[in-house]
Amino acid sequence: MNFRELTPSVIGVLVRRGADFAAAEDAVQDALVEAVRTWPTYPPRDPKGWLVTVAWRRFLDATRADAARRRREDAVSEEPVPGPALETDDTLRLYFLCAHPSLTPASAVALTLRAVGGLTTRQIADAYLVPEATMAQRISRAKRTVSGVRFEQPGDVATVLRVLYLVFNEGYSGDVDLAAEAIRLTRQLATVIDHPEVSGLLALMLLHHARRDARIAGDGSLVPLAAQDRGRWDTAMITEGVAILQTALSRDRLGEFQAQAAIAALHADAQDATETDWVQIVEWYDELVRLTGSPVVRLNRAVAVGEADGARAGLAELATLDPSLPRYAAVAAYLHERDGDRTAAARLYAEAARKASNAAERDHLTRQAARLNTG
Template structure:
């Protein structure tokens, strides 16, 4: 039931906003309606219509208070009759509101999880490992920012996709699997908008998520892609991701998420690490560089060049980049190890460990340095 309620949240919220409710007040009313739904012993067949009715009554109760009546009495005077409701356009409106450029990325992600994903403030706070009060303030400020935003069907799809990708990259912490939640939200967006980059992002998420069971060892340490047990990869998710990607690429409107998904598909297609088609992967990175000119993409391309054309070629490509780029030192360590300079690689792994953004990555790099020092 909880999953069903969360699926209905964007449509219900969108109906209230379309009827004239302020975004922040409407979102509060929907959350109150969800609480009633959880407590109710029975639910009607048309659960969405029931939620709309309850949420609208909650909104009316709030707006009829003495402080709010003077602000809203001209537009709130009667409760519409309950009945069948549709929510595709309303849900799209919420996606674009929550990814509004006036919001910071962190606020956009939090608001998307709350308004479109239907998560509670407590769940979002747990996922981001911050106090609930901190997250509540962040969401409240975000809601006030977008309350007066008008929906434009031709809004910035790219901003929405980047927000969803940020959610996906948070992975898992607390009792909410944000990677799975991001896939669910992206499926919802794909159902309402026909866009090859939406399909590309969904394919990318599925292909990455398919490798998740093999990414960590029983002790929680990271397992590099080349060392992962490919028998544990989710072949159903890979098949679906590849199918979605192929359909998107056939439309000949290439975007960065489709290119990233193509790289992930090539990794998924290799039965062993040695069979990876690195030449094609470099070609896709060339497309990504053309599309984004991102230093991070260039860094990943340098590593791929090292695999396709040899470590010296990879180090030459890496030398063209800013050494302060995140993970530059780790990439240099890997390529120097491939080139046979184990002593330098060990020192670079140790240096990279000090710069690692996460404890798991730090531990992995320290182990790599220790492994090479032991061989030396």
């Protein structure tokens, strides 16, 4: 039995019965510990019902033990007789709760992984390379923030998707593959809400994740998209991602994740980097600029223009942007090298390396600068 798939629905049952989110989440974690201990010997006929019953008892015990919360105990209903749990899906409610606008992005991601993903605090801390105590404090503060939140109005789907996108972009650290976890959670969300942007995000994740094995060389260095061995791409995952995207696009409610997925699909469609349809990619970037107005999107569009219309055209687009943008120097270095100015490109690669946010990217950019300086 996969405990992680049951966690959000069990928390949701407790919240609907009157428990605040923080207390419900704590009670469910206690119930999961008990399940790990007893289920191998005494497996329940109704796992969800068992967890609901045990978690509710834990909640009531904690409530009774706290004199300051006795009035809350009087307000909740009496303990139910153990039996089959109602098949009410509270997953969507928890998604919206964990992506509440009062939370910082980091707290929203951590709370989503804990409450919806069912990960332990230690697993989340390992994934983010922070001490377990630090992550515990972050999750505790987040739970306190949303404890009093009620759902009289529908939640913001865009905020939920942004949180899942942040989880996916964290990639892999520790014993939890956050990219795979983000895909699992987005699939789960797609089963409880019918929205083309949910499908668009799932397609985008699948299309990017399909290239994962080709991104890292044997020595641990990054492999740029154009140099990747496309035979190592996961074709089944690409096929699934394209099919999901096509269904979403057919609904004619374009959003930014669908547009990003369309760009990823065009890259996946090319058998070789030289066959990439850069003209159509520029057109999709135009849609993304219209949808988001994002300077980062404009920066990526400059690269696409440089491929479609030549490096000079890409540099002209780049000149209209703020040089302080993340990765601006790296893009400028690439376009200058394409234009034949190796000296400027080497200088800019070195500058980009100094500004890189992670060791793998810094190493890659340093190698590019060294290659040009020794050429």
